Amino acid sequence: MDTLPPPEEASDFLASPRTLLQVEQFLGRGAMEGGFVLAGADGAGKATLAFLLAATVLSGGKKLGDVDPKVRSMIAAGAHPDLTVMRRQENEKTGKLRQEIDVDQARKVISKLHQTSASGRSVVIVDLADELNRNAANSLLKVLEEPPKGAVLFLLSRSPSRLLPTLTSRCRKIALGAVEEDALANWLAQRTGSSVDDARTLARDAEGAPGRALRLALGEGQEAASVADSFLRAVEGKQDLLAASRKFAGKGQELIAEEARGIVLARLRRRLTEDGIENSERGRRIEAYDQARALFSYIGTADPAQTALVAGLRIRDVMAGKTTHVR
CATH class of the missing domain: 3.40.50.300 (P-loop containing nucleotide triphosphate hydrolases)
Known part of the structure; x- marks a missing residue:
C-alpha cells in the first residue's frame, strides 16, 4: 500500500x-x-x-x-x-x-x-x-x-x-480518543509492512491517531518525518538550522510542511511527560513547546521557512535557559 x-x-x-x-x-x-x-x-x-x-x-x-x-x-x-x-x-x-x-x-x-x-x-x-x-x-x-x-x-x-x-x-x-500505542503499532505494521519498532515511532508521532499514523507511513508522510527530524537535530546543534528551516518552504510543499510541524509539536509534547527530569528542566520544555506552537500558528500569514527558523532559535534559546517571548 x-x-x-x-x-x-x-x-x-x-x-x-x-x-x-x-x-x-x-x-x-x-x-x-x-x-x-x-x-x-x-x-x-x-x-x-x-x-x-x-x-x-x-x-x-x-x-x-x-x-x-x-x-x-x-x-x-x-x-x-x-x-x-x-x-x-x-x-x-x-x-x-x-x-x-x-x-x-x-x-x-x-x-x-x-x-x-x-x-x-x-x-x-x-x-x-x-x-x-x-x-x-x-x-x-x-x-x-x-x-x-x-x-x-x-x-x-x-x-x-x-x-x-x-x-x-x-x-x-x-x-x-487516542489508540493505545502497541495496538496502533501492530495495526500499522500489518497495513504497511513496516517493522513494529518503526510503526511504534509513527504511532507516537501521530499521537494515537490511526489515519495520521498511516499517512505518515506513506509517501509524503515519510518526507514530512525527514523534515521534522532535520529541524529537531538542527535545534540541538547537530545540523544547520537555516538549511533545515528552508525545507518547510517551497512550491507544493505545504502539506509536507504542515505534517512536519505537527510531528515537531508532537515530539516536543512527549518530552513534557518524560520521567526523571527536574522541575526547572520541565519548565523549559513547556516554554519551548509553547514557543513553537505559537509561532507555527502564524503559518499562512508569514514565510514558512522564516517562521521555522525563528521557532528553532527560540526553542534553542529556551532550552539553554535564555528568556524569550513571542512577538
Missing part, C-alpha cells in the same frame, strides 16, 4: 475500546437516530467511522461492520440514494474550495431528508461540521430538533467546543 484509501472505501477501522463500546451500545439499542457529533483529532478516524456507521445503518445492521456488500459498494461509488455527504464545495470562479459549508447546501440536505427514502433510513455526514457557517448550522439545527423518522446525522468535528452550543446540545457525542 502506498496511498491512503478514502474513508468511503476503508476496509477496516481502529479505535479505542471505549469508542467501540459506545458505538456498539448505540447500535445494539437501535438508538442510531437523530444527531451525533463524532469528535476527534485529525486522523482519529471520524470520517472512516461515519461511513462505516452509514453502511451499517443502511444495511439494517446491529453491529458495526454488519454491512450488505451491495450497500458498501454503492457508498464507495458515491451512489447510495439515502446517503448525503456535506463538504466544502469548489468555488466555480476560483476553482478552489470554499472556506465554509454554506446554507444552500444545508437547505438541499434538509429537503432531501423529508423525502421518502429507498431503504427507510436516511444518513447525512457533515465533513466537517467545524466548517459550517452560522446560517448553515442554524438550518441543520431545525432538523436536529425534530429529525425525520429513520434519519441520522453524523457531524464530524475536530473542535466540538467551537460548534454552536445549540447544535451540540441536540446531538449525542462519540469521542474518538
Whole structure:
C-alpha cells in the first residue's frame, strides 16, 4: 500500500475500546437516530467511522461492520440514494474550495431528508461540521430538533467546543480518543509492512491517531518525518538550522510542511511527560513547546521557512535557559 484509501472505501477501522463500546451500545439499542457529533483529532478516524456507521445503518445492521456488500459498494461509488455527504464545495470562479459549508447546501440536505427514502433510513455526514457557517448550522439545527423518522446525522468535528452550543446540545457525542500505542503499532505494521519498532515511532508521532499514523507511513508522510527530524537535530546543534528551516518552504510543499510541524509539536509534547527530569528542566520544555506552537500558528500569514527558523532559535534559546517571548 502506498496511498491512503478514502474513508468511503476503508476496509477496516481502529479505535479505542471505549469508542467501540459506545458505538456498539448505540447500535445494539437501535438508538442510531437523530444527531451525533463524532469528535476527534485529525486522523482519529471520524470520517472512516461515519461511513462505516452509514453502511451499517443502511444495511439494517446491529453491529458495526454488519454491512450488505451491495450497500458498501454503492457508498464507495458515491451512489447510495439515502446517503448525503456535506463538504466544502469548489468555488466555480476560483476553482478552489470554499472556506465554509454554506446554507444552500444545508437547505438541499434538509429537503432531501423529508423525502421518502429507498431503504427507510436516511444518513447525512457533515465533513466537517467545524466548517459550517452560522446560517448553515442554524438550518441543520431545525432538523436536529425534530429529525425525520429513520434519519441520522453524523457531524464530524475536530473542535466540538467551537460548534454552536445549540447544535451540540441536540446531538449525542462519540469521542474518538487516542489508540493505545502497541495496538496502533501492530495495526500499522500489518497495513504497511513496516517493522513494529518503526510503526511504534509513527504511532507516537501521530499521537494515537490511526489515519495520521498511516499517512505518515506513506509517501509524503515519510518526507514530512525527514523534515521534522532535520529541524529537531538542527535545534540541538547537530545540523544547520537555516538549511533545515528552508525545507518547510517551497512550491507544493505545504502539506509536507504542515505534517512536519505537527510531528515537531508532537515530539516536543512527549518530552513534557518524560520521567526523571527536574522541575526547572520541565519548565523549559513547556516554554519551548509553547514557543513553537505559537509561532507555527502564524503559518499562512508569514514565510514558512522564516517562521521555522525563528521557532528553532527560540526553542534553542529556551532550552539553554535564555528568556524569550513571542512577538
